[in-house]
Amino acid sequence: DGGITQSPKYLFRKEGQNVTLSCEQNLNHDAMYWYRQDPGQGLRLIYYSQIVNDFQKGDIAEGYSVSREKKESFPLTVTSAQKNPTAFYLCATLWADTQYFGPGTRLTVL
């Protein structure tokens, strides 16, 4: 079954802790993206990667880090430097000029 998986669906962390969100895809798509969505707001781009071992900052990269060691995987780390980490995080891939999204991870920092 092809697709994009994000785990876990819900994640709780204490303030000051780093946390890594998983994004895996078996669609063989080159480009991958991380977005953040806050209640009542649209999507904001955090990081994107067009190929393995390459990634670029999006509009709100501060307090986040990523890696792209494999084509299938694009994990996002939310660091303690991120001031308001509680949000819904979405991973996406790009194919034929269309973005496809994963199911999302809802992160709550207590």
Add this chain to the structure above:
Amino acid sequence: DAKTTQPPSMDCAEGRAANLPCNHSTISGNEYVYWYRQIHSQGPQYIIHGLKNNETNEMASLIITEDRKSSTLILPHATLRDTAVYYCIVRVSRSGGYQKVTFGTGTKLQVIP
């Protein structure tokens, strides 16, 4: 990318066609119209896109006016599972290049039994 305007909410009776409008009066010649939907607490789902011709797939139909300043997404037989926020976006196709999806506030479609 051109700005879009959508009604904030709409109701549709189950089994009837849902017609969701979108205005994009500043669209330029190389911009596509894309539709996504987002069911509560899930990731956005791609529905359909088009440039100037009407398009149809297994999920929906997209009708784009001749001047391309507006479009309508048609769900032919709405079901309760179609209740979601529907986003219309307009953007340039950048093959192989950097892409960013920017959603507005969308239309909240409520399908009523």
